[in-house]
Amino acid sequence: MIQQQVKNGFPTLDDVHAAAERLEGLVVKTPFVFSETISKTLGAEMWLKFENLQFTASFKERGALNKLLCLSEQEKQHGVIAASAGNHAQGVAYHAQRTGVTATIVMPKSTPNVKVQRVREYGARVILHGQDFSEAAAEMHRVAQEESLTIIHPFDDAEIIAGQGTIALEMLAAVPDLDILVVPIGGGGLISGIAIAAKAINPKIKIIGVQSVVYPSMAKLLCNYQHAVSMGSTVAEGIAVKTPGELTTQVAKKYVDDIVVVTEDMIEEAIALLLNIEKTVCEGAGATGIAAIMSRPDLFLGHKLGVVLSGGNIDTRVMVSVLQRHLTRTGRMVRIRVELPDNPGALARLTAIIAEQGGNIYELRHERFAATSRAKESAVSVDVELKSASDLDLLIQAMQLEGYIVRKEEI
Known part of the structure; x- marks a missing residue:
């Protein structure tokens, strides 16, 4: 019972x-x-x-559904309303649809469209109002009073x-x-x-x-x-x-x-x-x-x-x-700047060295006219994903052995 x-x-x-x-x-x-x-x-x-x-x-589903199941028949007939741009909105909308209760969700105008569409797919009426949650909540209270809707509070209930x-x-x-x-x-x-x-x-x-x-x-x-x-x-x-x-x-x-x-x-x-x-x-x-x-x-x-x-x-x-x-914090994503001789094959050799050391090039910027480079040189800034942070020293050493001028930069 x-x-x-x-x-x-x-x-x-x-x-x-x-x-x-x-x-x-x-x-x-x-x-x-x-x-x-x-x-x-x-x-x-x-x-x-x-x-x-x-x-x-x-987890929001649990509280939302329990509240819906505790409504009186009159409250169910009138419908419910909530203000949310996130998980509470989806929980209320989904379970209101399952229990046959009409739901209205007030969401700030800044809510991403994908979230708005998801709530609508659950059968709820969506009202876009205000620039933030407080403005949406104020509109929720106004609509609730005007239409005799029961408010489903996200937590203080x-x-x-x-x-x-x-x-x-x-x-x-x-x-x-x-x-x-x-x-x-x-x-x-x-x-x-x-x-x-x-x-x-x-x-x-x-x-x-x-x-x-x-x-x-x-x-x-x-x-x-x-x-x-x-x-x-x-x-x-x-x-x-x-x-x-x-x-x-x-x-x-x-x-x-x-x-x-x-x-x-x-x-x-x-x-x-x-x-x-x-x-x-x-x-x-x-x-x-x-x-x-x-x-x-x-x-x-x-x-x-x-x-x-x-x-x-x-x-x-x-x-x-x-x-x-996360990769950057743990030293597995690094940015290095390399001075290259401006001649055919120089860039190809650089990328080959990175591959030989087990690095994966995430992004490469070839600055042929960098103000800091000499007239017969170009600069390359490379974001490289490494297998481990300790591989950076080995990579720099391999480049230096080939005669490249290398320095690490902050991402």
Whole structure:
């Protein structure tokens, strides 16, 4: 028998179990897998929860569907509305279509067309309004009041929180003796649901949240985080929330043990690590748990960890940029400048040397009239992908043995 929906703000373990019963067979029970390689790399026993394998590639489905299933018949008939340019929009639109509820999604005008089209494909009415989320949210409230629509909040809602908490039930059912759960924090719905369930099942378990250095809103409230905050662009746009929810903040104050704030560079490295080792695509927000462990090994060394990979909706251009930057940081993508004699075959010989040393030319710029070169010379700037960073010295030595003047440049 499914229990009644949450009536008073603060959800409980019973509410999470009720949500799990409602969601049974309607969302993916995502894999919870031990990663041997990442465990060895980071020095902790790492269990990964692949929420990026949900149908819409995000955990957001759980809360959205639980909320939809808790609506009254009158609310279902009137329809629902949400403001989002990301995973929440897709989760609401997809499951509203499945449950026969009319959905309206308000998205900023700057939302990429591919995301707008995806939401429309799920049958939702899309309203493009404003230049940012706050303007879209204001329009959502206006339309909701005008048309008597029920607002589906992305995080500050008890039924949303209970739905997200079902992740903890699955993790602890599979591996009951986890020491620490590592969870991304944006508005706080995910970590609130997970913390409520996990602490009720095992009061000794630690809940550690993760935020980007660009949007450390919950860390400022709970951990007295004092560093300057830019509130600018971030690769972890899924947790780019200026102000966490009131309800989620109350839950976090009670149950969250610590929050790790991670840099953009570390998030990018975590995305690359997951792709290279686990062969899984994670968006920036989804990779922050790994980024936290890489950033603060002192908190996690030797522990048994459950890490939530919360989503996998990353723009392909962003992914390409992340991987290229990863190659550069690790010394596998380098730029070298070579002075060449301006005669036939000189460039061909240079590229042959690179090939002989196992390098792969990514980009080459032949500057025949460079002001810094002599009249009978030309300059070549080459971006080369190497098998390992240590190969650079061997490559430069091979060029110098051929008489070339070579220097490394910054990319």
